[in-house]
Amino acid sequence: MHQALSTMPALTGSLDTDENALAWAAHDYGDTVHHLPTAVLRPANAADISTVIKHAGEHDLAVVPRGQGHSTGGQAQAPGGVVIDMTALSVIHEVESDHVVVDAGAKWSDVLRATLPHGLTPPVLTDYLELTVGGTLSVGGLGGASHHHGAQTDNVLSLDVVTPTGDVVTCSPSTNRSVFDAVRAGRGRNGVITRATLRLVRAPETVSWHKLHYNTIGQLIVDQRQLVTKGSFDYVEGQLKIREGEHVAELEAVTFTGTSSGSGDLSGMSFREAETQAVTYWDFVDRLAPGEPVLRDVGLWDSPHPWCNLLVPSAAAEALLHHADRELGADLYSDFGLVLAYPLRTDRITTPLIRLPDDEVVFLVAALRYAPAASPQIVTAMHEANGQLISKTLAAGGALYLDPL
Numbered sequence: 585m586h587q588a589l590s591t592m593p594a595l596t597g598s599l600d601t602d603e604n605a606l607a608w609a610a611h612d613y614g615d616t617v618h619h620l621p622t623a624v625l626r627p628a629n630a631a632d633i634s635t636v637i638k639h640a641g642e643h644d645l646a647v648v649p650r651g652q653g654h655s656t657g658g659q660a661q662a663p664g665g666v667v668i669d670m671t672a673l674s675v676i677h678e679v680e681s682d683h684v685v686v687d688a689g690a691k692w693s694d695v696l697r698a699t700l701p702h703g704l705t706p707p708v709l710t711d712y713l714e715l716t717v718g719g720t721l722s723v724g725g726l727g728g729a730s731h732h733h734g735a736q737t738d739n740v741l742s743l744d745v746v747t748p749t750g751d752v753v754t755c756s757p758s759t760n761r762s763v764f765d766a767v768r769a770g771r772g773r774n775g776v777i778t779r780a781t782l783r784l785v786r787a788p789e790t791v792s793w794h795k796l797h798y799n800t801i802g803q804l805i806v807d808q809r810q811l812v813t814k815g816s817f818d819y820v821e822g823q824l825k826i827r828e829g830e831h832v833a834e835l836e837a838v839t840f841t842g843t844s845s846g847s848g849d850l851s852g853m854s855f856r857e858a859e860t861q862a863v864t865y866w867d868f869v870d871r872l873a874p875g876e877p878v879l880r881d882v883g884l885w886d887s888p889h890p891w892c893n894l895l896v897p898s899a900a901a902e903a904l905l906h907h908a909d910r911e912l913g914a915d916l917y918s919d920f921g922l923v924l925a926y927p928l929r930t931d932r933i934t935t936p937l938i939r940l941p942d943d944e945v946v947f948l949v950a951a952l953r954y955a956p957a958a959s960p961q962i963v964t965a966m967h968e969a970n971g972q973l974i975s976k977t978l979a980a981g982g983a984l985y986l987d988p989l
């Protein structure tokens with residue numbers, strides 16, 4: 585046992601050092617980086633986190649918070665240090681007409697289950713809801729509504745934080761601003777978020793969801809750019825993939841029924857065909873949930889995911905997506921992989937620690953690769969392919985999103 589643990593002051597929660605706890609904390613969704621910590625803290629409150637941070641600081645021991653562990657590059661791991669299991673703090677405290685107060689270990693799906701009965705929703709949601717509030721606020725949290733509302737970190741009213749020196753503070757745009765700016769997108773290294781007050785807006789009951797298919801990547805991104813510049817839809821995303829042997833270039837444009845500020849106008853666009861469906865807001869925002877058991881069944885949920893997330897200036901997006909599209913045909917994604925590609929307006933993203941290319945509209949490009957279990961050569965090839973995407977992006981003035989620390 586590390587000497588620091590034997591002298592740890594009393595805690596209300598637990599400090600686990602058993603093999604299972606350590607192995608759990610050395611694993612993430614990426615499944616390519618595995619660092620064993622010395623202990624896992626399951627805190628009962630912010631005071632436990634403060635105690636451990638102060639004590640670990642005296643012994644030069646790293647302390648890293650972990651949410652759902654859906655990072656793909658070891659970001660929530662603490663080699664030889666202490667991992668804090670933030671899911672131990674996951675209470676939804678109160679829902680008011682314009683905000684909700686939640687513990688940072690709560691999942692966004694639980695936040696929505698609490699707010700939707702009041703007809704309310706956070707304005708920006710990630711595509712997958714089984715991520716913790718603290719986990720996405722520590723990276724930014726981008727989604728199809730970000731071209732209107734920025735990142736999730738731009739929609740936070742206040743945070744309770746344990747600082748790297750163990751102080752427990754509340755911060756907001758008007759109180760302890762430096763802590764507020766350091767911890768949002770601070771990737772767990774500038775303080776531990778224990779509680780968040782999140783902005784809420786009116787939620788629609790249903791949405792109109794268009795999937796538009798394009799003949800060319802060039803047409804796809806011209807239309808995407810135009811939609812976010814005009815603000816005509818509430819949600820805009822898109823993806824490249826191969827399905828049944830065909831290359832697919834798809835734009836997703838969604839109107840929130842009854843709460844929309846956009847026109848929802850599809851005229852003048854260059855898509856080849858459109859598929860439109862009306863679904864409940866919940867079914868739309870939780871749309872990735874049915875895919876999880878499918879991926880588990882084929883063994884691709886608990887296998888390596890060498891993912892790569894990039895923020896690309898508009899001028900470089902088409903060339904990069906052509907490169908990614910060629911890779912899609914070269915077996916670097918498996919049957920379930922895809923390239924997510926959608927535009928963001930940089931004037932809507934104000935979180936200081938989110939690194940953005942210098943452009944009015946930038947594209948989030950995410951190479952979402954699935955490697956079969958026990959396939960180190962495929963994982964290496966996927967990492968090499970990511971390296972090429974990263975070099976091209978950086979050379980074009982782009983930036984990395986969610987990169988390993």
Ligand SMILES: Cc1cc2nc3c(=O)[nH]c(=O)nc-3n(C[C@H](O)[C@H](O)[C@H](O)COP(=O)(O)OP(=O)(O)OC[C@H]3O[C@@H](n4cnc5c(N)ncnc54)[C@H](O)[C@@H]3O)c2cc1C
Nearest residue numbers: 651652653654655710711712716718719722725726772777
């Ligand atoms: C299937 C899937 C879909 C995704 N979709 C999107 C998407 O649409 N948009 C998007 O932006 N991202 C998306 N992501 C990425 C995801 O937002 C990040 O990886 C996020 O950090 C994961 O949250 P988590 O709770 O699993 O955090 P973890 O992986 O456990 O931790 C991630 C980082 O957050 C830090 N951290 C965790 N909790 C706290 C806390 N309480 N205080 C301070 N720091 C903390 C950790 O130290 C670490 O650096 C997706 C990931 C997956 C696997």
